[in-house]
Every structure is written in C-alpha cells, then in structure tokens.
Amino acid sequence: MLQRNHNHPTIVTIEKVIDQTPTVRTLVFSDEVMPNVLPGQFAMVWIPGVNELPMSVMISNESGKAAFTVRKHGPASTGLFNVKVGEQIGIRGPYGNSFDLKEGKLLLVGGGTGLVPMMRLLTFVKPTDDVTVLIGAKTKDEVFFEDLANSLLENNSHKVIVSTDDGSYGEKGFVTDLVEKLVNDTKFDGVYTCGPEKMMYKTVQSAHSRGIFVQASLERMMKCGVGICGSCCVGEDLVCRDGTVFDGDHLSKNKEFGYFHRNKAGILENY
C-alpha cells in the first residue's frame, strides 16, 4: 500500500459489531495506528455516502484492533451505527491531546459513549492505583462497560459504581451527586471525566472547588478536526487542537464550557 497521510481517510473494514445497548454499538476493525492512540484522542470517521464525525477511539481486547462505540442520534452517528460487518469506513487522525494520568487515588466519571476514553484511560493505570469508576446512565437499558471496567481493573484496588437517574439499576440519582459526595469524603489525586457537558461541568466544579486535579474530555461538532474550520471552539479554545482534554482550572475560567456549543452555522446554542 502507499504511504499513509493521517489527514486523509484511510479505509478500514468492520470485522465485528457488538450491541452494547439497544442504541449503542461497538464496531471493531484492524489498523496499524488506531489501537495505539492515547486516551482522549479521537479520529474523524467517514461513513461513505453518509457523513463524517469525530469519534473517541475505543479499545479492543484483540491486539492490532481498535473500535468505535457509537450511540445513534443524528444522521451521522446513525449512519455509523448501521454499518455492518464487512462494510468499509474511512478514518483520519488520531487528533487531539490526552489525559495527564496521576498516581494514587483516581476517580473516573463517565456517561454514555463518554465512557470510551475512560476505558482506554484504565489501560494506563498502575497496579498501585486505587481507582473508582462512576458510570452514569438514565436507566438500566443504557448501562454498558460495567463488566469491562471491572475486568480492566482486576489487578487494582477498585470500585465500579453505576448510578441510574431512575434507580432501575445500581444507585439511584444523578452521577454528579455521587461525585460531589465522593470528592467530599476522599482527597483524590486525579479526577477524569467524559460524557454529557452538564455532567462534566458539575464534576469539574465539585473537584476543582476542592483543589482536586480534574480533567475533562470535551465533545463538539467538528468538520476538520485539525483547527481549520473553527466549529469546535469553546471560547478561545479549539477542542480538536487544544483538547479534547482540558484541566479543570482552565475550564473554570471558560465562559462557554457547560453552557454553550455552536451549531453547524457557528451560532452559539445553549445546552
């Protein structure tokens, strides 16, 4: 094959599709680059004839393979959700920075497909780390990666806590209330979060207000992934190029984080 240009789509074939929930699927593929990306990095994923969207790169238990875990909502994500085994997609990247993983007591807070970078982050923890993973979901049907988190942490002192808003599984209530409680009781060495912006916003507040190191991996609508189109700007920051991972200290000074994102026309919209 000819030399790879990481800003040009490289075509890969989907080898396996795993249903995580009725609306979430993991698509597994082989590639030289994507299995080795850092937690927080993403790829621009082209579904030929449909669309292209930024996706955090999911780990695979098979070496030489990576995956995308997608929830269907818009046309692009639904297009990716519907890709079948043997079909081809294009990938650009990896793009973006990654988490600064501390040692000791770690708290990971993930919601929905925001769990993807959290799972990859777990592959980097040291055996000596004491890791707590919070998985937030609306209801039982939408819970996934709980077993995966436990198996990735089998050699660590760890807790994996699931909370559902309706209490249909695990603890009842918002995961952010759980975060507030945990950071109140425990002095974590690092808190890491990815998921719905409001969830990340509160998690950052809870930790940062107590002087605890916290990082969040932001999600925005993207067109280029390389800092050209500007679609993903949050205040003066570009999620694709300055992020996706930002320190709580930095985010707490950003007027748009937690409140606004831009639509396809670049107009600010409320969360």
Add this chain to the structure above:
Amino acid sequence: MLQRNHNHPTIVTIEKVIDQTPTVRTLVFSDEVMPNVLPGQFAMVWIPGVNELPMSVMISNESGKAAFTVRKHGPASTGLFNVKVGEQIGIRGPYGNSFDLKEGKLLLVGGGTGLVPMMRLLTFVKPTDDVTVLIGAKTKDEVFFEDLANSLLENNSHKVIVSTDDGSYGEKGFVTDLVEKLVNDTKFDGVYTCGPEKMMYKTVQSAHSRGIFVQASLERMMKCGVGICGSCCVGEDLVCRDGTVFDGDHLSKNKEFGYFHRNKAGILENY
C-alpha cells in the same frame, strides 16, 4: 534555513576564484552537499540573470567546500566564468551516477574541464593502486591540474603525463595516441576518461578492443538534469539519469556516441 530540495536551486556564494588558464577558472564555494558528491556526478548551476548549465563538481582542498572549474565558450559558461568573489549562484543536484573504481593498475585520461571528475576520482584511489594520469591539451597555455594530480597521488606509485597537440609542453601529439600505446603495453585494471567526445571515443575503443574495463563520463547539453527534457539523450541513454558514466562495453554498442550530439532544438549534430 528551511529544508533543502535538491531539485530546487540552493544559493551559494563564491568565496574564491582561481585562474587555471586564460580561459579556465575554478570558483570555490561552501556547501553541505556538494563537497561529498561522487566522481562523475554533476550539478545544475544557475547564474542568475544569465543561464543554467550542468557542471561536474570539482574538489576543494578545504573541507566543507566544493568548486566548479569552467572554460568560457558559450554564454552560459562565460557567465559562470565571469562570476566574481562574493557573487551568488544557484546549484541543483547532485545528479547522475559515478565511476566504478577498480583496484591495481589504473589509467585516467582527461582533457580540459574533463579533468574535474578525474581529480575527484583520484581522491578515491587506494595507496596500493598504481595510477597513470594522462592530461591532454592543445597547447602549453591550456594545461592545468598537473601539479594537483601529482599531489593527490603523492602516496601512490604514479605517473602524470601531459601531452600537447603542438608539443609546446610535455609529450607532443594527441593524448589518444598515448592511450593506444599505453593500453598496448600494459594490462590496466581500469581505464577512466572524461573530456572531448572524440578523445573519449578513441580511449574507449583502445581499451575495450583489448578487453580492458573502461568507463567514460559523457557531457551533453542539458535543461533539466533529471530525465524530463530529453536533451541529453545518446541513443536510448539519458546522460543525466543513466550516466554521466557509462561502461565501454555499453558505449561501443551506442550508434551516437562519438559522432552525434543534440542541439537546443533536439536536432542531431555531428561532432
């Protein structure tokens, strides 16, 4: 400075000009690449505002420096001949292949600026080699590089023989007659020649007819130096890309070598 593209002119400044004869000068410059080219390789030399021409790269006794030894005849070579110390020229390359230097008894036959690759070749001979250098010239005034050849060979068993057509210096007669005599008496391990095409043609004949390994470095009008323009083709060979160095065996089968070259319009002309 930005990255160098060896097919794009790199500007160098002439630091020293040495008059070799009334019509031949050596222009010395500093460069990272040109001091290390192989014997037979050439550069495309741009004289801003004047022209560009192919030049064999001359050695310099100072490290980190190279030179061009030019005889003024056409507008291009006269333009280069007239470049003063402190003035700038552009260089592309190096281009072309190089001599296959044998060990043992070696014969080098050079005429005029054809001595340039011969001098560089001498820097590659082993102390155990027995080297004979023939320098051919029309008359005394046009003899140069005799002392240089001797000094380059001071650690070798060697002979440097000059012949002038008019006998005004060294032996009288055509250098090619001297070649014929030498290859008749001695079984050389390698014969190398560069200079006027007729001289090279006879030298190749004399050696090749006796089964002696012989190579010649050809000169042709060139525009691109990379095998695009075709100006330098000799039969099916492109001097810039397949040469400048060719084996006597190959040349002896070429119907144009020794007889024809192409003018700027690409029309065959006799030597």
Add this chain to the structure above:
Amino acid sequence: MTNQLLYSKLSSLIKVEPSLATSIGTIQLDRPVMLASGILGISLDVFNRLYRSGAGAVVTKSLSKEPWEGYPNPTIFSVKGGGWINAVGLSNPGAPNFAKMIEPNKDVPIIVSLVGSIPEEFEMMIKAFENCKVTAYELNLSCPHVAKVGLEVGDDPELVKKIVSTVKNTTNTPVIAKVGLGTTHYLNTVSTAIDAGIDAITAINTVRSMAIDVETQRPILSNKFGGLSGTPIKPIALRCVYEISSKHDIPIIGCGGISNWEDAVEFFLAGASAIQLGSAVGDNWIDVFGEINQGIKQYMEKKGYSTIKEMIGVAKKS
C-alpha cells in the same frame, strides 16, 4: 531606488530594528501576516488569541445574509500529495448574528468577508456592522464550490461592477475583492473591480479540485468538488500576484499556500503588501503567525530592509 538602497544600507549599519508594519492602501497593519477567510473565523475570543499570536489582522468566515449550515461532512481533508481540499459550503452564522458577536471588539483588526449573489445583499450586510470596528470588507467573489455565489459572481463582470459600486457607496471602510481561478480570466475581474473603485485585491482563493477514494470508489467530499489550498497552489497564487502587480497599481494581499517566511517573502517580492494564511494553520497551528513574522524580520535584517514597503515588487525589477 538609490536613496532607498542608501537608506537600507545605513539602517543596516546603524542596526535599526526592521518594522513589520505594512499598509494596504489606507489599511494600516502592525504585522503583514493575516488569517485568511474561512479559517477559525467564528469567535471573537479566537480572534483575540490569533492577534496575540502574531496575526496582523483576521479575516472572518464569509458571511451571508442568513445563517448557512454548509455541506454535510466530509467537508475537509488533506490530499495525499499535499495540501487540503475543502467544501465547507460557506457555513456561517449570518451577518447580523456575527456583527452582534464582534461588537465588543476593540483591539483586533477584523476584516469582514462577505458573500452574496446580488448587490442589495451586500448593502444590507454592511449596514449590520455599523456598530462594529471593521478594518475592511473583503468581498468573496471566488468561492469555487458554492452555486450562485463566489465564482459565479466573480465570473460575471456586470455583477462584479454592480456589487463593488454598491458596496463602495454604502461604506467608507476600505473594500477588498478576493479573486480566484474561475471560468473567465481573473485579471478581467480585477480590472472590473478596480474600475468600480475597489481599494485592494486578495489573490487567490482555493482552486476547484477533487479527490476520489479508490477503495470505496467515490468522491471523498459530500459536495464531490472542493477548493484546493496549501502548498500545491502557492506557485499559482504567486504568479497571479505577480501578474496583477505588473498590470495594475493596486494594493495586493497574497494568499495561497504560504506556509513559511520564505513563501511570505516571495509574495512581497512579487508585489503583495500583505499575506494571508489558511492551510498553514492546519499544518502548524497558531504559532505559525509568530514564526513567519520572526522569519520575515530576520530576512529584512539580513537584506538591510527597514520596512516591508522596500521589498514589495522587487522581483519585477530583475
């Protein structure tokens, strides 16, 4: 010239720090390197950041009367052989929304890029900016991948004439026309714009192009066609700047594949008073502005120039 030479000789002797300030007609900039239209141009916070990073001015995304979503992805990717192809489709929040967004601006020289298909649209849009600090307007007459606007306008001399005259009658702010390689001769568009009173020319826009993925056997862009930018088009853009400056006495802003200080200097020598960066930001991120400013300054010191002006068009004298 001899005075200038003498001056630069002197200034090099007495080691005057070269100035990066430049003027494009009546437009005065502290630095000659600006952000090209279409790049990062939708947030005032980002504009301030770019200005701090060394951009002499920022050109906004091309704004239309109404908000536009642009084309579905893929809209941008890099060509294997170098450069980028994009068909974002002029997505923008619309002139009124955008004007509100930049109203607080005090520091950043903002050049507002406008796109439309009839003179009235341009007139309305400019009115929307009456409370904003606008350094200049750049009329995008050369987008290669959106119908009814861009090149379809630039390729229509009558329309160019009408639009430029209307805009010039609407505002006293300097007006720049951005031209590109369309289906007519861009030099005619330039002449028409000059006759209609344009203040400066930006050359050139991206060049209509395409790439096909051989595995899936389809054009990569959702719009199939897009504009080629980056190093591949630099020699074409440089030729256009040289041609315009050889034919007309009009300030020129060079744009097209400039990725380092040497490229920038080439454009000054060809006749550009300032330059714009686009793809270089994608390749080298925001530091590229400072790096290029620095490189230009070192070149000026080496050559004994104390002002950008001394460099402009020097290559035409050879």
Add this chain to the structure above:
Amino acid sequence: MTNQLLYSKLSSLIKVEPSLATSIGTIQLDRPVMLASGILGISLDVFNRLYRSGAGAVVTKSLSKEPWEGYPNPTIFSVKGGGWINAVGLSNPGAPNFAKMIEPNKDVPIIVSLVGSIPEEFEMMIKAFENCKVTAYELNLSCPHVAKVGLEVGDDPELVKKIVSTVKNTTNTPVIAKVGLGTTHYLNTVSTAIDAGIDAITAINTVRSMAIDVETQRPILSNKFGGLSGTPIKPIALRCVYEISSKHDIPIIGCGGISNWEDAVEFFLAGASAIQLGSAVGDNWIDVFGEINQGIKQYMEKKGYSTIKEMIGVAKKS
C-alpha cells in the same frame, strides 16, 4: 451493470488475469499508461525503451513547423513544496526533421503532439508524417508559457474550431485535443473541439505558475512564468476529467500529477480511458511505467475487474 458485476464476479472466481488493454475511441492500446508530451520525446531509441518499460504509447514533444530552440535555462526546476515548474519553450526539431527520425518506427504507438497558431501550419505538419506510423495526433491547445500558440489558441473558440476541422479534414488518424486552465473556461474549449469533430480530449496541461528566489530576488525561470506539473495539480486535473466526463460522451486521457497506481485508478474512476505521466518520470525514472501497470493490475484483481473499461467513470455513479 448487473451483467458487468456478474462478469467481474465470475472472472474473479475463475481468476482471469486482468487485461490492461484500453481503447480511447478507435485508439487501441495494450497498456493505459502513456508518456505525456514534452517528456523525453525526441529520440526513437528512447521511445522504444519507454515502450519496453511499459508505456502503452508515447506522446512526442509538441512539434512546430520550424525547429525551435526554446528558452534559455533555467527552464525546469522543482518547487520546494512539491511538483515541477517548467518553461522549456516548446523546443523541438520541427515536424519535418522529427518525421524523418521516426520513419523507421514499427512497434511503438506514437502520438504526435502538434503546436501552432493557424490551421495551415497543422495541415502542413501532418502531411510531413505521411510515411510514418502515427497512432494519433494530439493538438497542444494549452501550453501556458509560449505566446501566440498553446493557450492563446485554446482560449480562442473560433480558432480551435478552425484548427480541429482542418486537421480532421487532413487526416483519418484519430485527433486528440489537449486542454488546460487558461483565460477562458476549458469546458468551452472542449465543447468547441467536440463540435468540430475531435476524437478525444487530454486533460490537463500544466498550470501557469511562478517561483521567486528570495536570495537573489528574481524569478527562477528565464521566462519568469512556467507551467506547474506533478502532484500539486493532480486534484485539479482529476476534477477536470470528472467534469468533462460528466458533461460529454467523449474519450478522455487523464494527465496531471499522476505518480502512482492509486492516482491512475482515481482518473479511471473519474472517467479517463487512459492516463499520461510526465513529472513522475523525473521523480521515479522510467521504471514508473511498469510499477503503475503492476499496481493497476493488482487493484483490478482485488476488485474483480477484468478490463479497464469496467472501471471507467465508476465514481460518477456514487
């Protein structure tokens, strides 16, 4: 289509060796990769060598009525950002001398490229080849750096019409028009040529460009302007082939920056029946023909194509 699919499915099952043969209208070639005009095209010995190396045909240098020396050096160099700029100036031995030179040819499919400014010149030149094996004539209507011929002709519809009709009335050998980006819309030149009876189109020629050396502050080419070739123009050329094949039912030869098998396939998928190589020879030398043929063959095996024809224009179906 379904038959074709079935056929390719079958052929992939029964492992039919894919064929590289292609036809450009009535022009039949064993291989789809040819040498572009202007490259190495002045010696029959070299033509034979290129043919042995895998070229399906060789296009000669553009020949004029009289011998031309071309411009002084520098005439060719590589751009730092990639690709080549040349202004050789159409140096050539003149049609009569050239015709004599290729008279002995039996094996090599030679496409004779012609350049001129009036129909009569083309007529005279073609007569000079009456004793030669000529596979086709390619009219160079798009040289970007020589006055009175090339683009000045291609940009003049009336002249194009006259020249093409005259040539078609002079010979029964197929006639190809080579177009490029000039000062008018190349698609109009294509339409005009087709109306006048042209048999095929080669797209595209090099793109008018320039480079300036910042040290000596002068254009590098003696002619100042030259034509940009190589990887930089590939996306532009591909777009032109796609546009032509979308608008007209005419055989197309793709040319412009093709440097590997993947590029070649892109052009087939866009609608080209064959392709030409120029700069790639300077970059990778003569082996490039065999390498690209090999790569195309492997692609065809992988995709189950047994003929080039099956690939042509497939990207337009998406």
